[in-house]
Amino acid sequence: MEIVSVLFLVLVGIVSYNSYYVHKKHQYWKRRGVPSMSTWEILVQSVKLWLGRTHVWMIFMEMHDAFRGHKYGGSFQMVRPSLVLRDPGLLIRSVLVNNFSNFHDRHNMELSENDPVHWDLVHLRGPRWNQVRQKAAQAFSSVKLRLLYQTLLDCARELDAHIMRLCLEQGQEGAEFCVNELMSNYSMEVIGASALGIKCNAIQNPECQLRRVLELSMKFSFRRFSIWTLESICPGLSGKLGFRMHESAIIQFFRSIIKDVEAMKRKDTEPNRKDFLQILMNLRDSEQQSGAKTDEDSAATGSILTETVMLGAISSFLSVGYEAVASTLVFCLYELAFHPELQHKLLQEVRRVHAEAGGGISFEDTRKLQFMEQVISETLRKYPVSAIIGRCCTEPFQIPDTTVVVEKDVMCFISILALHYDPKHFPDPETFDPDRFAQENLDKIVPGSYLPFGDGPRSCIANRLVVMIVKTMLMTLIPNYTFHPSARTPRRMEFDVTRFMLAPKANLQLRLQRRK
Numbered sequence: 001m002e003i004v005s006v007l008f009l010v011l012v013g014i015v016s017y018n019s020y021y022v023h024k025k026h027q028y029w030k031r032r033g034v035p036s037m038s039t040w041e042i043l044v045q046s047v048k049l050w051l052g053r054t055h056v057w058m059i060f061m062e063m064h065d066a067f068r069g070h071k072y073g074g075s076f077q078m079v080r081p082s083l084v085l086r087d088p089g090l091l092i093r094s095v096l097v098n099n100f101s102n103f104h105d106r107h108n109m110e111l112s113e114n115d116p117v118h119w120d121l122v123h124l125r126g127p128r129w130n131q132v133r134q135k136a137a138q139a140f141s142s143v144k145l146r147l148l149y150q151t152l153l154d155c156a157r158e159l160d161a162h163i164m165r166l167c168l169e170q171g172q173e174g175a176e177f178c179v180n181e182l183m184s185n186y187s188m189e190v191i192g193a194s195a196l197g198i199k200c201n202a203i204q205n206p207e208c209q210l211r212r213v214l215e216l217s218m219k220f221s222f223r224r225f226s227i228w229t230l231e232s233i234c235p236g237l238s239g240k241l242g243f244r245m246h247e248s249a250i251i252q253f254f255r256s257i258i259k260d261v262e263a264m265k266r267k268d269t270e271p272n273r274k275d276f277l278q279i280l281m282n283l284r285d286s287e288q289q290s291g292a293k294t295d296e297d298s299a300a301t302g303s304i305l306t307e308t309v310m311l312g313a314i315s316s317f318l319s320v321g322y323e324a325v326a327s328t329l330v331f332c333l334y335e336l337a338f339h340p341e342l343q344h345k346l347l348q349e350v351r352r353v354h355a356e357a358g359g360g361i362s363f364e365d366t367r368k369l370q371f372m373e374q375v376i377s378e379t380l381r382k383y384p385v386s387a388i389i390g391r392c393c394t395e396p397f398q399i400p401d402t403t404v405v406v407e408k409d410v411m412c413f414i415s416i417l418a419l420h421y422d423p424k425h426f427p428d429p430e431t432f433d434p435d436r437f438a439q440e441n442l443d444k445i446v447p448g449s450y451l452p453f454g455d456g457p458r459s460c461i462a463n464r465l466v467v468m469i470v471k472t473m474l475m476t477l478i479p480n481y482t483f484h485p486s487a488r489t490p491r492r493m494e495f496d497v498t499r500f501m502l503a504p505k506a507n508l509q510l511r512l513q514r515r516k
């Protein structure tokens with residue numbers, strides 16, 4: 001209770017200071033001839049955010065719309081000037097790809113050793129990010145993905161068997177399901193297998209503790225927002241005050257599960273495991289052969305996969321992966337339920353590829369599921385679960401064809417959601433239309449306007465894994481079931497403002513009918 005009161009007082013101070021400062025600083029963007037938000041608008045947004053009445057991605061979507069007619073617009077992230085980038089061609093590609101060396105970090109906050117869960121690729125900065133990215137990327141290569149394919153298929157078959165059992169239990173040819181629950185359990189199984197190489201049994205046993213911890217670790221709370229606010233005003237202060245984003249119980253849980261799984265793996269004689277933890281362990285073993293055993297040794301020998309980095313990498317794979325995959329699967333099935341003609345087209349494609357393969361669909365054959373890929377791309381257009389991209393300016397950058405210089409430490413934000421719903425880039429954006437991504441239409445997509453996985457060297461490391469997870473699920477379920485909205489399925493999707501990522505607000509009920 002006391003900590004909440006202290007945080008509340010700190011916040012009141014911050015709001016007052018922020019409004020005074022932003023007002024005074026308002027001239028910052030005006031002086032540079034950049035259109036910007038008013039002090040009042042920024043204050044209203046901050047208060048709504050603190051009260052949990054809006055979400056960061058909603059705010060950025062509103063800002064994107066407010067700067068209509070401009071290529072970029074100025075705002076403030078607390079007391080720091082920030083830019084909202086709207087123009088895909090000129091600016092967005094420059095920042096994410098062409099001038100990456102001026103924008104290689106996502107923020108300029110200090111990472112506290114107290115909170116190793118934060119030492120992940122999303123938050124690491126500078127050369128350390130680069131080194132860890134090179135190592136982690138090895139786990140997402142085609143070769144590794146190919147080795148994981150059978151595991152993903154096994155998970156999908158288990159889901160299929162589970163649904164079949166539930167249908168039979170209900171004594172019908174079909175049944176109504178809470179699709180959020182079903183997909184969260186499935187995502188837990190798939191992510192547990194890909195990250196740790198373990199079987200969570202989450203499809204049958206939803207009360208899995210790991211899942212509960214992952215949900216907690218991705219929740220947007222007043223406490224977390226307060227710490228983030230403090231950190232963005234005064235980098236390093238929250239760590240010095242002993243505050244951390246992740247509660248110690250969460251950190252402890254991740255620490256012990258990784259330790260237990262590592263110990264289990266050390267006894268395991270199966271050499272060909274290709275889960276993320278196993279790959280990192282192998283890489284770390286080769287580093288340790290060169291002498292580093294602890295974090296201190298690692299610092300001395302320049303080793304990269306320190307205990308802290310390993311903990312950050314694994315815990316973020318679990319939490320980011322679990323949440324992002326679960327929501328994407330729900331959004332995909334939700335849209336298919338309203339489009340029986342797309343389900344029919346998918347069925348024909350799966351049957352064709354199956355017949356051509358002369359049996360089961362292999363990893364290589366999945367590339368032939370072109371229409372399925374279009375459905376997945378369109379799902380990620382309408383529902384880009386990671387809806388905002390941020391980059392921190394690490395070296396001053398002059399916006400091309402202007403005199404405006406983006407100064408060091410200015411944050412640049414891109415609203416993926418706003419770009420994906422901009423009728424200029426995607427006509428009739430509310431309509432779910434996979435043909436936007438048909439081969440003959442691809443050249444109509446403006447580079448930089450479609451960014452479900454971001455772009456450039458810091459784009460999502462797991463994009464191909466994600467597509468493979470969705471594909472293995474669809475190619476297993478589509479031949480056996482049709483999906484339908486039930487009387488309780490909302491016709492309009494609403495999003496949950498308490499989650500970090502885009503997630504459905506309501507529990508969505510869908511009816512699944514077994515195919516004859």
Ligand code: HEM
Nearest residue numbers: 121122317321324328386452453454455458459460462466
């Ligand atoms: C539907 C699922 C997912 C979507 C839509 C998604 C989207 C994104 C986006 C937009 C970014 C930021 C890219 C940028 O700043 O340019 C990102 C970064 C990242 N994602 Fe994903 N992601 C998904 C699933 C996953 C999964 C399953 C993992 C598990 C490993 C993952 C790991 C990461 C990491 C580590 C980064 C940071 C990369 C870096 O900075 O080097 N994502 N993701």
